[in-house]
Amino acid sequence: MNCLLLVAHGSKRPESNEEVRQLIERIRAEVKNRFDVVELSFLEISQPSLSTAIDYLAKNQAKQIIVFPYFLAPGKHVAQDIPSILSSKQTQYPEVKIAMTPHLGCAKELTSLVVEIASNYLTSNAIKRIK
Numbered sequence: 001m002n003c004l005l006l007v008a009h010g011s012k013r014p015e016s017n018e019e020v021r022q023l024i025e026r027i028r029a030e031v032k033n034r035f036d037v038v039e040l041s042f043l044e045i046s047q048p049s050l051s052t053a054i055d056y057l058a059k060n061q062a063k064q065i066i067v068f069p070y071f072l073a074p075g076k077h078v079a080q081d082i083p084s085i086l087s088s089k090q091t092q093y094p095e096v097k098i099a100m101t102p103h104l105g106c107a108k109e110l111t112s113l114v115v116e117i118a119s120n121y122l123t124s125n126a127i128k129r130i131k
Contacts, residue, residue, distance in 0.1 A: 003062045004035040007050050007082060008070040010042030017046045020070065037062070043077050050085050058093040065098045072105035 006027070008020045024040045031038055041053035048056070050067075057065050067086060071078050082100060090098045104110065 001036040001061050001063055002034070003037040003039065003057045003065045004031065004068060005039050005041055005050075005053055005057065005065050006068045006070050007041045007043055007053075008046075009077065010044045010046035012045055017042070023070075035066075043081060050082065051089065054085075054089045054093070054098070058089070058096050062096050065096060067098065067100045069100065069103040071103045074103055074105070078103045 004027070006020075006024060008017075011017055021040060024038060028038045037057065039053050039057065041048050041050040043050055054065060067082065069078050069082055086098050086100055090096075
């Protein structure tokens with residue numbers, strides 16, 4: 001079973017966590033046959049934690065877990081915390097291949113997406129002054 005596991009920071013603000021949960025639902029609808037399972041985890045504050053999510057997937061016959069860091073910059077979480085947790089889980093579950101993608105912020109597609117979104121606002125008359 002091939003699994004995609006998105007890891008977000010987690011927030012005290014419920015609306016922020018809900019937005020990421022809605023993203024996961026859209027990803028599930030989009031993955032088609034590329035992943036058998038798509039799950040969400042959080043690094044801090046919210047649940048499930050990255051560690052708990054990996055435990056769940058590994059105990060439910062995951063053969064490969066691709067961890068996608070939903071972070072814009074390679075701060076401490078991306079550079080140290082996530083790799084440390086993944087290394088520990090790889091030792092715990094040697095039969096499961098655990099890999100981490102580059103974080104969202106370094107995706108080359110992000111540049112075009114930012115330009116497209118900003119351009120859409122420019123041409124849509126949706127711009128409102130911030131008060």
